[in-house]
Amino acid sequence: MTPFPLKIVSPDGMEFEGMVEELIVRTTTGDIGILAGHTTCVAPLGMGRATVVVDGKKRYAACIGGMVSVVNGHVNLVPTTFEWAEEIDAERAEASYQRAQAVLDSKSASDTDIRLAEARLRRALVRRSVASTK
Amino acid sequence: MAGVSTKDIKNRIRSMESTKQITKAMEMVAASKLRHAQAQIQNSRPYFEILYSTITEIVESNSDFSSPYLTGSGGQKALYIVIAGDRGLAGGYNSNILKKVCAEAQDKEAAVLPIGKKAIDFFRSRKMPMLTENYPEAADVSIGDCFSIAKLLSKAYRSGEYDEIHVAYTKFESVLSQTPAVLQLLPLTPKGTGEQKGSVDILYEPDATSVFDAIVPEYLGGVLYGTLCESRASEHAARRTAMDSATKNAEDMIEDLSLKFNQARQAAITQEITEIVAGS
Numbered sequence: 499m500t501p502f503p504l505k506i507v508s509p510d511g512m513e514f515e516g517m518v519e520e521l522i523v524r525t526t527t528g529d530i531g532i533l534a535g536h537t538t539c540v541a542p543l544g545m546g547r548a549t550v551v552v553d554g555k556k557r558y559a560a561c562i563g564g565m566v567s568v569v570n571g572h573v574n575l576v577p578t579t580f581e582w583a584e585e586i587d588a589e590r591a592e593a594s595y596q597r598a599q600a601v602l603d604s605k606s607a608s609d610t611d612i613r614l615a616e617a618r619l620r621r622a623l624v625r626r627s628v629a630s631t632k
Numbered sequence: 633m634a635g636v637s638t639k640d641i642k643n644r645i646r647s648m649e650s651t652k653q654i655t656k657a658m659e660m661v662a663a664s665k666l667r668h669a670q671a672q673i674q675n676s677r678p679y680f681e682i683l684y685s686t687i688t689e690i691v692e693s694n695s696d697f698s699s700p701y702l703t704g705s706g707g708q709k710a711l712y713i714v715i716a717g718d719r720g721l722a723g724g725y726n727s728n729i730l731k732k733v734c735a736e737a738q739d740k741e742a743a744v745l746p747i748g749k750k751a752i753d754f755f756r757s758r759k760m761p762m763l764t765e766n767y768p769e770a771a772d773v774s775i776g777d778c779f780s781i782a783k784l785l786s787k788a789y790r791s792g793e794y795d796e797i798h799v800a801y802t803k804f805e806s807v808l809s810q811t812p813a814v815l816q817l818l819p820l821t822p823k824g825t826g827e828q829k830g831s832v833d834i835l836y837e838p839d840a841t842s843v844f845d846a847i848v849p850e851y852l853g854g855v856l857y858g859t860l861c862e863s864r865a866s867e868h869a870a871r872r873t874a875m876d877s878a879t880k881n882a883e884d885m886i887e888d889l890s891l892k893f894n895q896a897r898q899a900a901i902t903q904e905i906t907e908i909v910a911g912s
Contacts, residue, residue, distance in 0.1 A: 507682055509775050509857055511675035526846060527838045540690060541837035542846035563779075565847050567686045574682050578779065578850065 500534035504550070504573045508564070508580040520551040521573060523566055532566075532573055539568045543577055545620055547628050558583040560628040562621060579621075586629040595622035638900065641893040645886055652882035658721065659875035662868045666807070669865035673804065680858040687851050690844065691820050693834065699841060700790055701848045702820055707795030710740045711763065711785070712814075713856070715801045715863040716751035718769055723874035725802065725810070725867050726750040732812040733800045743794070745781070747773060747860070763788070770864065775857050782853035789818050797852075801859035802866035808873065810866035815859065817852055 501517035521532045524546025548561035563578030601607050601615035691702065714733050716726050730751065733744070745763040746752045748770035755762055764784075767773055788794055797818040802810050836843045 505678075505682065507679045509676045509679050509854065512678050525837055526842075530837065537835050538833065539835035539837060540686065540843055540847070542843055542850070564850055565686070565843075569686075569689065574686065576679065576682050576686070576850075578775075578853075 499551075502532075502534040502536075502571055502573060504575065506550075506575045506577070506580060508577050510580075513559075513580050513582070514550070516552070518550050518552050519554070520549070521566075521575070522549040523561060523575065524548070525566070530566075532568060535571065536568045536573070538570065541566050543575075545624050547624065547631070548575070548577075548580075558628055558631055560586060560625045562624060581625070581628075583628050583631065586625050588626065588629040591622045591625035591629065594618055595626060598622060638893060638896045641889055641896060645889045645893065648882050648886050648889065652879055652886070655875045655878040655882060659872055659879060662872040662875060666865060666868035666872055669861065669868055670804075673861045673865055676858060676861055680854055683851055683854045687820070687847065690834065690847075699844050699848075701786075701818060701844065707792075708741045709794050710737065710742045710796040710798060711745060711788070711794040712737055712742055713745045713781075713785075713797070713799040713817075714747065714751045714755070715770060715799070715860055716746070716748040716754070717863075717867045718749045718771060720750065721874060722867055722871040725870035726754075729800055729802055729812040729863075730754050732814060736798070736800070736814050740796075745785075770860070770867075773860060775853075778857040778860065779849070779853035781856060782849045785817075785852055786849045799856065799859050801863045802870075804862045804865040804869065807869050810870055815855070817855060818848075820848070 499519040501519050504514065504516065504518045504521060505512070506514040519533075522529055523532075524544045525541040526544045527541075529546070530541065543561060543564045543566060545562045546560075548559045550557045550559070559580055559582045561575070561577045561580050564576045566576070567574045598615040598619035601611055602619065607615070712733055714729065716729050720726065737744075743761040743763055744751075744755050745767075746755050746765070747767040749768050752762075752765055752768055756765075767777065767781075785797055789797060796816065798814050798816050800812065800814045803813045804810055834840075
């Protein structure tokens, strides 16, 4: 397959820069796949797994928030949080999942607590599922 | 000559020595924090550059949709996010940025969102309306906080509470030079040269307006985090420079005082000898 240039930058720095064959990311409206020669495009990202195919090998990552843009064949993935599957701290994700679940189960939690816990739960679920697919 | 007793001079030298030790320690702490902050800027810079260039590309090539984020309502209600430090003893760092904001906000109906203890104290004493006082520690504000501020801002902006949103921060030019700056966040105005790149067709997924509405809060959060990083690095750099010159001043004074001390001591000895010789 024809490779195309991809840059992945999060606030923590440049996570990836190089030629890839395929990129699949979760946008707010569902997964999209990007191959070489994609038209100029912008989409906001949801929460989910991102798949990058480099030299025929698949790499997975947890990718949350931000946006993806394709300009003149150059793909920029600008997520708020981005962690390669092998970098994910599965124990921490599990602990965060348990904590969030505990808040949601308790009856005394306030609306903001619930909202925060839901967001945390979703992030933990994404991380957990990505970590288990490495 | 022995107008000042040697004991007084000795005391002053001793107190100067301890001041010097403190300023020296503060300088060293600031220097190490500065290194950390500089690394943070370096890491996050590509993120903002890409975020910024994407958003400006969209704004400039946009011809088929309008958004409240773009046009603004032309009102006078402005919000200033002011990033200052938590502590003093950083040279002109805090006062420069606060002065800049006061000058900018003078003839507007302005509210502020202070970040950092010094900014909160300042605006409280000035009785400026504050959006929130939840961020008293500029050093503790995380990227998550930046995004929640951004959400708060875009909500307030869309509901018409503010017509303009600016961020006041200190730009980190180099270790020796930092300049206060005010950046307009909203409304986003295309600052292109007028030439439309209208022919660029962009595919928006799912559609232009919702992409824009989703990306703008991200953009705000990103820019806030970037300016915060710059400000923190500037604060440490300013403190380092201030403490460096304080240490130098202390050294100068100690040298000066030591000279005086030696003169006084010599004078006392000479006088004693003269007295003994005269007496015998």
